[in-house]
Amino acid sequence: MxxxxxxxxxxxxxxxxxxxxxxxxxxxxxxxxxxxxxxxxxxxxxxxxxxxxxxxxxxxxxxxxxxxxxxxxxxxDPREAQIVRLKAENTKLRERLAQSEQTVDELSDFRGHALARLAAQHEEIVHLRQTAAAASRVVRLPAARSSTTVIGSCS
Known part of the structure; x- marks a missing residue:
């Protein structure tokens, strides 16, 4: 036509x-x-x-x-603008989530290392106490039974 x-x-x-x-x-x-x-x-x-x-x-x-x-x-187009805004917000939230997950992983690793160090220090303290107790010439006094003072002698 x-x-x-x-x-x-x-x-x-x-x-x-x-x-x-x-x-x-x-x-x-x-x-x-x-x-x-x-x-x-x-x-x-x-x-x-x-x-x-x-x-x-x-x-x-x-x-x-x-x-x-x-x-x-x-x-x-308002709908297109909303889609663009929501995609940007989604990207930002995904980045925040990834950062949070990384922080959680780092803190979990730190916690694991801290617990391992504490356990090693505890083992060392127990070992030193046992060594000191075995090599010591100091005699331990029994605990006081009453209000009277117990005086011990040194060898």
């Missing part, structure tokens, strides 16, 4: 108006900031935007504007 010059101009005007709305973030319910929604909003067949069709230059222009906005950090 052939369009007259007037119809072609009217379609281009509708497409440009729809492009402006979509790029400002005025996304219709159930739509996205994409060619399909652009075609629906402009009441133009989507295939007219591809190949050598009459509005392919408008598709290229729309995609360039959309890419420029993305590079500038602007995302006109």
């Amino acid at each position: 052939r369009f007259s010059a007037v119809q072609h101009t009217e379609n281009e005007n509708r497409i440009r108006a729809a492009m402006d709305r979509l790029l400002r973030g005025e996304i219709p319910p159930g739509g996205k900031c994409d060619i399909k929604t652009l075609a629906n909003e402009a009441a133009v067949d989507r295939t007219a935007f591809y190949g050598t069709r009459p509005y392919s230059h408008l598709r290229v222009e729309f995609e360039q504007c959309l890419n420029a906005m993305h590079q500038a950090g602007e995302i006109p």
Whole structure:
């Protein structure tokens, strides 16, 4: 079906108006900031935007504007912005989780080494006490039974 010059101009005007709305973030319910929604909003067949069709230059222009906005950090589609935000938050939380797991591993290793050192020190203390007790000439006095003081002699 052939369009007259007037119809072609009217379609281009509708497409440009729809492009402006979509790029400002005025996304219709159930739509996205994409060619399909652009075609629906402009009441133009989507295939007219591809190949050598009459509005392919408008598709290229729309995609360039959309890419420029993305590079500038602007995302006109609220759902897409939410997805980007949630992905960034997910990445950040995964990094925090990995850091926490690493800290837990390091602390577990430290605890294991500390317990091993304490056990070795305890063994050394027990060994030194046994050695001192065996080599000592000091006689240990029995514990006091009453309030009287026991005086022992030294040999």
